Amino acid sequence: MTTVITVPPSLDDHSFEQVLEQVAPLPADAKILVDARHARWSSPYGLTALLTLAQTRTERPALAVPDHAETASYWARAAFFHHAESLFDLHGSYPKRRDLPDSNSLLDITPITKSEDVHNVVGRVQERAQAIIKNELKLESKAIMGFAMTLSEVCQNIIEHAGQGGWVAVQSYRWTKRLGRRVVVIAVTDAGLGFRKSLESSPGHLPSTRWDDAAALEEAVIRGVSRFRDRGRGQGLAGTRNYVGRWNGKLSVRSGTARIGIVPAWDDDVPLAEGLPHFPGAQVQVIIPEAVAGGADR
């Protein structure tokens, strides 16, 4: 029997939870059809998380592609179908990427499996990010390098901790629905070990009385704890947190059944969400918004 998993029309980090609520109760080898026919929009997080979802399944899942031509075209240009072809049985028609103009994204969906991939990603994004961060987000030039550093660190998180490859995508768009301003969004997702298991693998790990996915995220994201004993470890996420705070952005990290966030005043998300449907690995999203004249929201 195939279970149909309905993809909401607007797919982002929050609405993706609706997908996970449907998938989490199913065994990994259950046959699923991810029905994206009615999807009209997806954030980079939504697209990378769909690919990651497929990697958590032992039985190859199916995916019904969006009916809406513009949506299918956008997903194709973002390289979603290019990668999805190897992970899903795709149903429905979609344009081939080679037949479409280049996407306007900063970085189409890109696999991250080794250190060289991080060099490649940072090198590709840097020049385009410079123009967007300066001209569209109206941030100081210092924000440009910080953005590349942040991208590098969150990608390295996959290589250092996931135990398998993951995905990254970077996009700039006007976030009308929630913010009414332009944003640059980094989404990095993997279906690997996740934070709890990664920290448990540390030789010096002593689980506290409360030890779960949320506690692991607090350790890693807030306190900069790493599975490595080396004192220099754990600086990547700490640096990402500082960067996000400095530019009034948002950082959210989901792993297992919890999500932790550095939440700015412009967003109403909770800092820590527990008891979410289980999703293996780690999913990170960084949002940097356009500056407001006079720094009104800072």
Added chain:
Amino acid sequence: MHHIDVSSVLRQTLACDLYSNLVTRPTGAAVRGQIETMLGESPERAFAVIDFSQVSMIDFSCADEVIAKLLMRYAADDSPQEAYFLFRGVSEFHRDAIESVLERHGLALAIEEADGVSLLGVLSELERHVWAAAYRLGPATAAEIARTIDASDTETETTLDALDRRRLVMRVSGRYVAVGSPRG
């Protein structure tokens, strides 16, 4: 004296001309390994200018591998040799990552800028004061330095010895010389 162009070392390490970004731990460890090999070609005491001028950016992980571990290795009791470093070409695009790792490990380094050399990182007020005096004076004894800052000889000498262990001043023929001092 060694002049080590970090971007050249990076290109040799990656065997690729495309990138000028110092990112990832493995890259940082490989770049540091190359720098250590170059230093090892010197006699006992080495002085190296580590030049970041052609490096676009450095991330935290790479800064930890290249800079923090380099400084810690050569300031350790079992250091492979006596080595001193002057960092050149450090721009605002490198500073955040470098300052972050220095703070994390309680380290400091000498940095050359247009208006001279200064120290970056974790130092006490007295250490900064003593180092600045040594930098201005050129080769000097602890007593000479103490006189210019109105401090006791003992306190100044203790501080200079601590700066020497951190490779921020060197001892030459019984005198102290600040790393990068124009009179050194």
